[in-house]
Amino acid sequence: xxxxxxxxxxxxxxxxxxxxxxxxxxxxxxxxxxxxxxxxxxxxxxxxxxxxxxxxxxxxxxxxxxxxxxxxxxxxxxxxxxxxxxxxxxxxxxxxxxxxxxxxxxxxxxxxxxxxxxxxxxxxxxxxxxxxxxxxxxxxxxxxxxxxxxxxxxxxxxxxxxxxxxxxxxxxxxxxxxxxxxxxxxxxxxxxxxxxxxxxxxxxxxxxxxxxxxxxxxxxxxxxxxxxxxxxxx
Amino acid sequence: xxxxxxxxxxxxxxxxxxxxxxxxxxxxxxxxxxxxxxxxxxxxxxxxxxxxxxxxxxxxxxxxxxxxxxxxxxxxxxxxxxxxxxxxxxxxxxxxxxxxxxxxxxxxxxxxxxxxxxxxxxxxxxxxxxxxxxxxxxxxxxxxxxxxxxxxxxxxxxxxxxxxxxxxxxxxxxxxxxxxxxxxxxxxxxxxxxxxxxxxxxxxxxxxxxxxxxxxxxxxxxxxxxxxxxxxxxxxxxxxxxxxxxxxxxxxxxxxxxxxxxxxxxxxxxxxxxxxxxxxxxxxxxxxxxxxxxxxxxxxxxxxxxxxxxxxxxxxxxxxxxxxxxxxxxxxxxxxxxxxxxxxxxxxxxxxxxxxxxxxxxxxxxxxxxxxxxxxxxxxxxxxxx
Numbered sequence: 001x002x003x004x005x006x007x008x009x010x011x012x013x014x015x016x017x018x019x020x021x022x023x024x025x026x027x028x029x030x031x032x033x034x035x036x037x038x039x040x041x042x043x044x045x046x047x048x049x050x051x052x053x054x055x056x057x058x059x060x061x062x063x064x065x066x067x068x069x070x071x072x073x074x075x076x077x078x079x080x081x082x083x084x085x086x087x088x089x090x091x092x093x094x095x096x097x098x099x100x101x102x103x104x105x106x107x108x109x110x111x112x113x114x115x116x117x118x119x120x121x122x123x124x125x126x127x128x129x130x131x132x133x134x135x136x137x138x139x140x141x142x143x144x145x146x147x148x149x150x151x152x153x154x155x156x157x158x159x160x161x162x163x164x165x166x167x168x169x170x171x172x173x174x175x176x177x178x179x180x181x182x183x184x185x186x187x188x189x190x191x192x193x194x195x196x197x198x199x200x201x202x203x204x205x206x207x208x209x210x211x212x213x214x215x216x217x218x219x220x221x222x223x224x225x226x227x228x229x230x231x232x233x234x
Numbered sequence: 235x236x237x238x239x240x241x242x243x244x245x246x247x248x249x250x251x252x253x254x255x256x257x258x259x260x261x262x263x264x265x266x267x268x269x270x271x272x273x274x275x276x277x278x279x280x281x282x283x284x285x286x287x288x289x290x291x292x293x294x295x296x297x298x299x300x301x302x303x304x305x306x307x308x309x310x311x312x313x314x315x316x317x318x319x320x321x322x323x324x325x326x327x328x329x330x331x332x333x334x335x336x337x338x339x340x341x342x343x344x345x346x347x348x349x350x351x352x353x354x355x356x357x358x359x360x361x362x363x364x365x366x367x368x369x370x371x372x373x374x375x376x377x378x379x380x381x382x383x384x385x386x387x388x389x390x391x392x393x394x395x396x397x398x399x400x401x402x403x404x405x406x407x408x409x410x411x412x413x414x415x416x417x418x419x420x421x422x423x424x425x426x427x428x429x430x431x432x433x434x435x436x437x438x439x440x441x442x443x444x445x446x447x448x449x450x451x452x453x454x455x456x457x458x459x460x461x462x463x464x465x466x467x468x469x470x471x472x473x474x475x476x477x478x479x480x481x482x483x484x485x486x487x488x489x490x491x492x493x494x495x496x497x498x499x500x501x502x503x504x505x506x507x508x509x510x511x512x513x514x515x516x517x518x519x520x521x522x523x524x525x526x527x528x529x530x531x532x533x534x535x536x537x538x539x540x541x542x543x544x545x546x547x548x549x550x551x552x553x554x555x556x557x558x559x560x561x562x563x564x565x566x567x568x569x570x571x572x573x574x575x576x577x578x579x580x581x582x583x584x585x586x587x588x589x590x591x592x593x594x595x596x597x598x599x600x601x602x603x604x605x606x607x608x609x610x611x612x613x614x615x616x617x618x619x620x
Contacts (some may be wrong), residue, residue, distance in 0.1 A: 025443070032616075052441045080524070084292075084299075085296075086294050086301045088293060088295035088296045088298070089295075090299075091299075091303055093301070100291050100292030100293070100296045100300075101291070101292065101296075101321065101322070103290075103291060103363060104291045104292065105263065105362070105393055106261060106263070106268070106291070106360075106362070106391075106393045106481070107263075108263075109263035109264035109265070109393075110264065110266045110267075110268065112264060112401055113264045113265070113266055113418065114266065133613075149366065150366050153362075153395060156395035156396070157263055157395055158266070159394075160263040160395065161263060164263075219293055228425070
């Protein structure tokens with residue numbers, strides 16, 4: 001079976017990456033580098049593709065941030081929920097699909113399917129190294145979606161999207177601000193996840209804790225990001 | 235009648251939607267189905283009807299741009315006949331009023347004002363945010379405004395996150411007249427979209443599911459693969475050839491001894507459907523390719539030769555190879571123009587056919603008879619729960 005490498009040493013070395021159909025939540029306070037950890041996880045490896053749902057940055061900005069980290073631009077598709085608010089006439093391209101706003105869950109679902117279909121048909125890249133093509137879906141962030149839609153509605157929506165990811169043998173990666181929502185919200189979101197990566201910021205740097213896999217230590221570990229890999233340890 | 239502008243659907247509905255009806259397009263997340271609403275809207279406007287569009291998901295400018303991109307229709311060209319209440323109206327109401335009752339009252343007066351001014355004949359509603367803000371009952375009942383001299387027609391699109399239970403509520407609690415659910419299936423082929431005609435109040439139509447394709451701003455009903463299989467020399471190539479508007483056959487051998495070595499391929503347009511047919515070879519040496527040909531098929535036509543009951547064992551082998559138990563099956567008992575003694579009961583018993591599997595005694599040389607089998611296949615496919 002194909003396993004997805006995460007770029008996070010404890011996960012890749014101890015359990016050989018994550019299985020298709022998994023959902024990973026990155027739970028972090030603001031300004032603690034959750035996006036950078038998300039980029040490490042979401043970067044498409046050889047033959048893989050990534051679909052990004054961007055709720056806070058335009059496709060231009062997020063692609064620049066993402067591909068600036070050596071991600072292959074041909075293997076990245078973006079659902080942009082920002083640009084149409086200022087440029088209503090923005091027209092979809094092969095790799096960038098626009099929706100009216102983060103509240104448009106119908107649009108998110110449609111554009112996700114369109115990008116996934118293009119990937120499966122080999123329209124984004126015809127090399128076809130792997131079939132079915134491994135796909136990473138990166139939603140940055142659930143916090144914004146929760147500002148636009150009710151918790152129960154978003155939960156149901158993500159439940160359906162997770163089922164689709166599972167059928168495609170894809171994985172989902174989501175970021176959520178741990179300080180802006182109550183326990184119930186965070187607990188409900190966690191229910192959809194296979195793995196939760198918690199991040200905290202201390203005086204001496206960032207710490208990470210991986211929950212959901214008994215093989216991996218649930219202790220806080222100091223981390224740093226080097227060459228698109230997340231290293232743990234002092 | 236209001237036409238949806240979708241070939242096949244209007245025909246099935248008896249030339250469209252009766253005026254004054256309540257219509258629901260219920261979308262499963264991920265299904266590319268916005269054209270159902272767009273198509274009905276642009277057709278209503280083209281018919282000269284006065285329309286109100288309530289779309290809390292987008293600004294008027296974004297809605298206009300999306301419609302233009304999807305259908306090539308500029309809503310501004312219809313002037314006052316198209317009034318849009320957009321996401322800004324919802325934001326204004328939600329900011330000004332926190333209580334559900336107050337919001338409902340504000341929406342009511344807003345809708346009534348448009349109706350009074352414009353005498354709205356059709357109201358198009360993107361419902362899911364209103365459902366969230368006002369609840370199901372209050373949200374739906376907002377649109378029971380009597381406009382014009384009679385009732386206005388209501389056409390709703392809703393992102394359904396609650397499944398069939400919610401669809402039933404629209405039918406039973408709110409007396410919707412037409413409910414079409416839009417889903418995508420992954421079992422037959424990836425990203426395969428289909429709609430299901432769940433209910434119509436004005437006709438006794440059976441529930442049926444129909445695949446569709448999006449093309450050039452339109453919706454085309456589509457069957458991407460029907461496989462025609464059967465023992466060697468049972469008449470498969472003749473069947474595919476006579477069913478098709480155009481086709482390709484890869485046969486080898488002397489005149490009169492030809493056999494299919496790869497596949498027969500045929501395309502036809504039937505009752506608004508685009509159909510592609512694949513004929514398999516019948517010789518056992520080609521068996522390894524049959525599972526590949528059957529992959530993503532939506533139905534199987536088994537062709538057998540009524541004059542050769544000795545080939546029925548081979549027919550059963552092919553049925554197993556093609557996994558007919560997973561797909562709609564129709565049996566074409568071919569060569570009835572030649573002397574034979576086979577009865578339908580005997581055929582069913584020899585092939586272990588289910589009671590509901592249709593069997594047709596035909597001559598594949600007769601195009602009308604072959605087409606009748608394909609019509610039956612389409613009927614089976616549209617009733618099959620994918």
